[in-house]
Amino acid sequence: MDKRQSPTWMLYGANGYTGALIAEAAAARGLRPILAGRREGPVRELAGRLGLEHRVFPLADPATVADALTSAGVGALVLAAGPFSQTSAIAAEACLRAGVHYLDITGEIAVFEALQARDREARERGVILLPGVGFDVVPTDCLARALADRLPEATSLELAFYSRGGMSRGTLKTTLESMTSSMVRRGGALEAIAPGSLTATIPFADRPREAAAIPWGDLSTAHWSTRIPDITVYMAMPPRMIRGMRALRLAAPALRSRRLVGLLQRLVGRFVEGPDADTRRGGHCLLWGRARDPHGREVVGTLRTPEGYSLTVDATIAATLRVLAGEVAPGYQTPSTAFSAGFVSTLPGCEMSLGT
Secondary structure (H helix, E strand, O other), X not given: OOHHHOOOEEEEOOOOHHHHHHHHHHHHOOOOXXXXXXXXXHHHHHHHHHOOOEEEOOOOOHHHHHXXXXXXXXXXXXXXXXXXXXXXXXXXXXXXXXXXXXXEOOOOHHHHHHHHOOXXXXXXXXXXXXXXXXXXXXXXXXXXXXXXXHOOOOOEEEEEEEEEOOOOHHHHHHHHOOOOOEEEEEOOEEEXXXXXXXXXXXXXXXXXXXXXXXXXXXXXXXXXXXXXOEEEEEEEOOHHHHHHHHHHXXXXXXXXXXXXXXXXXXXXXXXXXOOOHHXXXXXXXXXXXXXXXXXXXXXXXXXXXXXXXXXXXXXXXXHHHHHHOOOOOOEEOOHHHHHOHHHHHHOOOOEEEEEO
């Protein structure tokens, strides 16, 4: 059987915060992913507790990973080990070599752009490259596509989100790599801007909130999903946090040091866990988007979802099963190009509304 038609999938980084949530939910639903990671003890313990197979190998080089995928006979690899700037390239190359579909839960712009650049190669090999199947960026990508479908001539897109809940150590490690700069897309090109330099008051469904532009993954994915050339993504945050972002400009040279960032990431790994079950159950996310065209027309949309990690679990499992079922065309895909803008509305607790 072609490995890409295998119903089996591998979850790498299964012993991490988000990986373990995905593994536990998959097992509870009767699914049997092969759990994998680089640390024997934690991976074996999790697999034993859930009654699943496991593999242990490092993301050291594509050949090693490709051999592991081939020997396991899986149809897809779900990468949950970050920072993805350090893991994605090796894992994706291994998937292309082994003829195995690739999914991940990244939100990193550079990762999306690097994978999109391999679209032709992936299509030729019959492999799907589908990054960002978690909270980064399923809700925002689907909202962006829904707005673009409603206003096909749109040239400007604004997205914003408010999240009530905490962060895992993996998310914080990734955030540390990009905290000295922000970004927008203008005229189709990515442009760096100073942190906290672009702000707005966003009319979320419950109330207006102050927000600042951030380097969110949709600066890549929404562009490839909609071809809209001007995109800004905002995150709601307290005014004091926006002032703190601006203050970081003074420390930017030091914070660009790989050594310092590495030290901070190790500290995060030691002291940060992630939101507990009560926080996840009680949390939620609000999203807002607006598309405009050159004629002055605009369309606005809102979306409410569960807490981000809970959504990531549901979205990752749903996306993986649909990939394995043969519902997605080979090549680089975003969540909305793979499944349509309505994908997010099929997930538990997600409600989208479009207006004018």
